[in-house]
Amino acid sequence: MQPDLDPYRLVLFDLDGVLTPTAEIHMLAWKTMFTKLFAEKGVEEPYADEDYFRYLDGKKRDDGVASLLASRGITVPLGHPDDPTTLDTVWGIGNRKNDVFTEVLRTDGIQPYPGSLALVQQLADAGMPMGVVSSSKNAVWVLEAAGIRDYFPVVIDGVVAADEGLASKPAPDMFLAGAQYFDIPPAETVVFEDATSGVAAAHAGAFGLVIGVDRGTGAQNLLDAGAHRVIDDLDEYVTSTGVTTFGKAE
Ligand SMILES: O=P(O)(O)OC[C@H]1O[C@@H](O)[C@H](O)[C@@H](O)[C@@H]1O
Numbered sequence: 001m002q003p004d005l006d007p008y009r010l011v012l013f014d015l016d017g018v019l020t021p022t023a024e025i026h027m028l029a030w031k032t033m034f035t036k037l038f039a040e041k042g043v044e045e046p047y048a049d050e051d052y053f054r055y056l057d058g059k060k061r062d063d064g065v066a067s068l069l070a071s072r073g074i075t076v077p078l079g080h081p082d083d084p085t086t087l088d089t090v091w092g093i094g095n096r097k098n099d100v101f102t103e104v105l106r107t108d109g110i111q112p113y114p115g116s117l118a119l120v121q122q123l124a125d126a127g128m129p130m131g132v133v134s135s136s137k138n139a140v141w142v143l144e145a146a147g148i149r150d151y152f153p154v155v156i157d158g159v160v161a162a163d164e165g166l167a168s169k170p171a172p173d174m175f176l177a178g179a180q181y182f183d184i185p186p187a188e189t190v191v192f193e194d195a196t197s198g199v200a201a202a203h204a205g206a207f208g209l210v211i212g213v214d215r216g217t218g219a220q221n222l223l224d225a226g227a228h229r230v231i232d233d234l235d236e237y238v239t240s241t242g243v244t245t246f247g248k249a250e
Contacts, residue, residue, distance in 0.1 A: 027052045034047040076093070
């Protein structure tokens with residue numbers, strides 16, 4: 001490994017909004033589903049775009065649904081992950097949104113952000129171990145659809161989190177599980193995250209360098225959540241020499 005990568009020995013990436021523009025598809029799917037649901041239920045405060053960043057972004061499907069419903073004073077039974085979309089349970093409602101997400105991804109496909117792909121390729125060439133930590137149960141499918149699955153031997157996603165009982169971001173559990181897989185301490189690990197819940201999770205896990213990626217969350221919100229620094233795109237770390245220098249966390 002190139003010495004310039006020191007002091008970090010591992011990079012963990014969130015997926016949606018960091019490696020692929022799928023946060024936009026999640027956003028659209030949540031908006032479509034909740035706008036209809038709130039209209040049907042006669043909820044006074046309609047769904048707004050800020051709701052995504054405040055209650056849904058970066059969280060597991062069930063936690064996102066429960067958070068947003070709670071903000072409108074609505075409680076429904078949790079139900080079961082396999083609940084049909086006709087059921088008014090947390091899972092039934094979440095699965096309704098997943099139908100919209102699935103449809104869009106199937107129809108439109110997905111490409112990685114060019115800057116993210118360039119950085120991942122550069123790090124791969126330098127021999128840097130890399131993993132993905134995503135709350136989404138669709139993570140492996142998205143990585144495959146984007147053609148970048150093979151870069152990441154470890155993917156801690158919504159499926160792994162459910163199987164292993166890992167708490168949703170902003171708890172540090174999912175990122176800690178990622179670092180543990182590589183047997184590399186969080187202090188020697190870089191995290192890239194675009195959601196405040198994810199940044200807060202990496203901060204809570206005492207990761208060495210937490211880089212917020214501002215895709216609409218707002219730089220100050222990411223800094224307030226614990227990001228050491230904020231960038232607009234991962235291409236900021238791509239160099240013409242092929243050597244990535246993260247530098248120390250400020
Ligand atoms: O694809 P799933 O399992 O429904 O997961 C949804 C969540 O996955 C996360 O990765 C996204 O950041 C969230 O915004 C999204 O809501």
